[in-house]
Amino acid sequence: MFRYLIHRLLIMIPTLIAISFIVFVVIELPPGDFLTTQIEELREIGEAADLRKIEELRKEYGLDQPFMVRYVGWAIGFLQGDLGYSFEYEQPVSAVVGDRLWLTFIVSFTTIVFTWIVAFPIGVYSATHQYSWGDHGLTFIGFLGLATPNFLLALVMVYFANVWFGTEIGGLMDDRFLGKPWSWAKLMSVLEHLWIPVVVIGTSGTAAMIRRLRANLLDELQKQYVVTGRAKGLPPFKLLVKYPLRMSLNPFIADIGDLLPQVISGAVIVSVVLNLPTTGKMLYEALLSQDMYLAGSFLMFLAMLTVLGVLLSDFALAALDPRIRLSGKATK
């Protein structure tokens, strides 16, 4: 077990390096940079005073240096906690980011918990009542959930929450808590606002999870030991819970690897629509204005969140299911 942990941790390092390189290439792709656009704008107005400052910034951040030098500088800075400078906000990136990372984490985590809570009973019901009306109906709703673009779901939910409950649900907390330190009241306010984005982001993942759980449980229910148990007179509920259910629970943890990137992707677009103070909206704006260090930090954070989540799920899976550890070594 310990060797597996170490092995898994070591593999993560090259992965993260590769990811950081891809992120840097991607943010460098657009022709020109934020400063060139700004210089052009200033020239058009006929202003020259700021040009010197821009030249200084260009020197300081090495925008005139070759690509690899800039990449290494950026990556090393990232490790030391220096995320670079946001040209748009004229502040260091770490100052701009604020609670956004925490809020992104909270939204993603809650969404996954929501997915589990909803998918579990529905999946079990669908599998134990295969081809019943309930199963067909739930499967159909699940398919609808998979097929509906979540940004539109967000729009519609905002509207109806406003009409039916009279709640204003743009954002993640009441305006008076914005930029304030964390407190109990702020946490409560966040929880109050959290459910809409969680439902919206979680829908498609929940639908996929239900299908996985249903398929797994159905496979498990056909196995011999279930028949034996039934033949020996085990009550149906106990028969279900004792073994097949446990066996089919693996996807709840194993699927995090697929679910988490999906949740984080969904969170980005939903946060743009719902105006959430998470990373999504700022990433979107940074991408549009070519604020490269800000966009790069966010991309990097989102990827890191995913990698860490997958790592944790691998550990949990290894702790739960000894077969995984063995197969992990066997393929090597």
Add this chain to the structure above:
Amino acid sequence: MTDTGGTPDPNRKAANPRYISSAPFDPQSVEALTPEQERYYLASQWKLMWWKLTRHKVALIAGAFLLAQYLVVLIAEMVAPYNMSERHTDHIYAPPQAVRVFHDGKFVGPFVYGLKYNLNQETLRREYTVDTTKVHRIRFFCSGDKYEFWGLIPMSFHLVCPDKGGTFFLLGTDRMGRDMFSRITVGARISLTIGFFGVLISFILGIVIGGLAGYYGGWVDNIVQRIIEVMRSFPVLPLWMALSAALPVTWSPLLVYFGITLILGLLDWTGLARAVRSKLFSLREEDFATAAQLMGAKPARIIGRHLLPSFMSHLIASATLSIPAMILGETALSFLGLGLRPPITSWGVLLSEAQNINAVALYPWLMLPVVPVVLTVLAFNFLGDGLRDAADPYK
């Protein structure tokens, strides 16, 4: 009378009362196939798949629906009653007009009632009321708005046209008074093909890269595996956003279209590559692969000619399942304004008009492009499921 096959002795017959057939002995009689069986055993793999698919009713319906959609895409401009960029300035934000058949209890054929426009001076909102005195019969196979068929041939033929002097906004109009139904129909061309070409790209990448990894194994496989791991741990949408934000603004809409297709395809091949790789791992040990190798076939030929066809059907099924993700991806990108830009029209571009709450509250028909999106995604899912079951020889 039955002849008991060369046993005339009555005593013997009594000693052995069993029935003995007099028919001539045919040693192959057991192995002979009924015509039904023969048809089944001699059918090609694709035929077997087709038979299995026909048993999957939902998949068939989904397939027919998609086929119909792609046919419409071919003649989209003809199906649309209007030219999609024609502005009707006195019918801005007009609501959908219902098609009726009976007027005053009399049958008149399909028609719509006229719309009466009134600007509410207090709320400054456009209000349309149905004017039941004006009957506008819908014309069929007629000439209407001029358009360029596939952007090349100037034509004015439509399958359906509004009445002369009347309007026919089946799904309402947008903020410039353009007919939504025509825009959705023509927008389907972009939305439906982008998934198709995107999957084509990811298909080729997946087969080549997965094929290399699976056939050679060793360090090639190791590198490919690491790349796949890295790509899969990326949240897709932010990366799509970053890449499409990197497309130069100066590009023509057509180039942007190809750029987006490329972006969608470039990030999607990992799943297919994994499937190809794991299949090849087991297949390359088969005797027929060794035979091909011994006869001096080159790796590309062995992979392409001998190994791939044995699970091509499976690959196509999984490719079908990844089209919906691309359609949704394009929709999301265009909705954010990072994907396709007007004048190119796709369902995502149309939905980006419904971005604010006002659209939901006042002009809900602006959100109608989501209906074809959902239907298409559902259809691809059902068809893909059906194909996957049909391609599975063990089911």
